[in-house]
Amino acid sequence: MNRNLALHLAVIAALYILHLTLPAYHHGQVARIMVLAVFAMGYNILFGYSGLLSLGHAMFFAAGMYGMGLSAQHLGFATLPAFLIGILCATALAFVVGLLALRTIGVGFMIVTLMFAQAGYLTILYFGEYTRGDEGFVLTNTARNFGNLDFSTADTRYLAALCLFSGALLLKLLIVRSKRGRVMVAVRENEERARMLGYNTWSTKLYALTLSGLFSGASGASYAILFGYVGASFAAVPYSIFPLLWVLVGGAGTTLGPVIGTAFMFYLIDYASGVTDAYMLVVGVTLVLITLFVPGGILGLVKSRFARWIP
């Protein structure tokens, strides 16, 4: 077993140990962090590895969440099929958005993704009859069960989140170490050179965006199941910005960076909001400091100083 795999398995093992030792409050928070970290991992595939900055990832998270929630609520689907529908919705949406948005580059891509996400958000509000708009809806307990597993209980929720997280982390490790994953990095580093090495850079970007949508959708659908709520706020602008921040803070283009970034930001907001009402100011200042002094993010710093082998 190589040290990369060992490191990732150690992280998973550590999270399992936390399950046994954490007090109730943090136990719930870490479950939430693990689900959101999958969203960050998805964002990182596109931004960190392929160099494409999207400002519209809330739409993929929401597509997973609503795909799951609406099919359970209105079509009576059981939890597992509803979960798969959520992932499918997000993946298909990412593919279609990619076909259109990838005709643009740089700032154009940012704006087009932002506009698609806004259109998605407004669509949710427009169909308020089904989606309950801003208010959202609470999933019934029948949509939060699988066999004997009741995802509304703390232990099951934590372990389900850990399963999702582990699967996503190992899948991502596999993706970025694959041939195609290396080409994604080549596209990020120098697209023209990658093209002149015979790689279809456009399809590589579409592949990255589609995978990114898949991860984001899996995160959104799981969030609905584990926390029982589906609401339009998850489709709004902040949820497009969060994954970007998590990835930047943790370290773009590293497999574990988004996990660290998500946990760090989550606890920073949690702590700051206990101290002051102006907690977003604390968050803002932290971000400015990190961008100025640690441009590679937390893990980027560790990697460049101590361990270049970290993927």
Place this chain on the structure above:
Amino acid sequence: MDTMNLLETQKLTRHFGGITAVDDVNFSLKDGEIRALIGPNGAGKTTFVSLVTGRIEASSGRISFAHEDITHLPAHKRIARGMGYTFQITSIFPDLDCFENVHLAAQRNFEGPARKLYSFTRMILEQVGLNTYRTDIAGDLAYGHQRLLEIAMGLAQRPKLLILDEPTQGLAGGEIKDFMHLIREVSDRTTILLIEHNMDVVMSLAEKITVMDQGKIIAEGTPEEIQANEAVQTAYLGG
């Protein structure tokens, strides 16, 4: 069409606004040849090879490669059919290490296990003399070494046709010697089209020379013929 030809262009033309950078060029390159493409600055050499590789679209004319019409293929498909291209202005992956740069070039058409790809990459690095720098970040290498890395990326693709756009620019005397040795070595299995300003390199490497001026081919022949050609002297000396 001559069946011995690896590359052929017919009436290849490219306009940029009112300027015709490549004008009605009929060019052919035999399989296994080392050909130099020379001409004064602005003659259209880089534009010509950009049309061949698909970096720029032709305004009119035809290009065929390995007996197939590739005029309308996108660049990456032409490369995948067996062209290698090294840029005039060094174009590498500056934030990746040397090894990864060559590995990326080698992996596309490499068949076999990862271990073999790894040793193949090491062999290419060895061949251009960069093996000791393999873990260095490419962007931190000296300019001459970046040029060699670029050539290594060309070789790693094992192309049928390797197009080198001013490869010796910025290389020191000793490095140029090594470069010429390297090109002779790979020319057994690769056809080479070389754009070059260093006449010593051109005269000693090329079997045949094509001279361009103002978008047209003005002369073609062996090094001796070209040296004696009046039109070439006029183009170079501006006489």
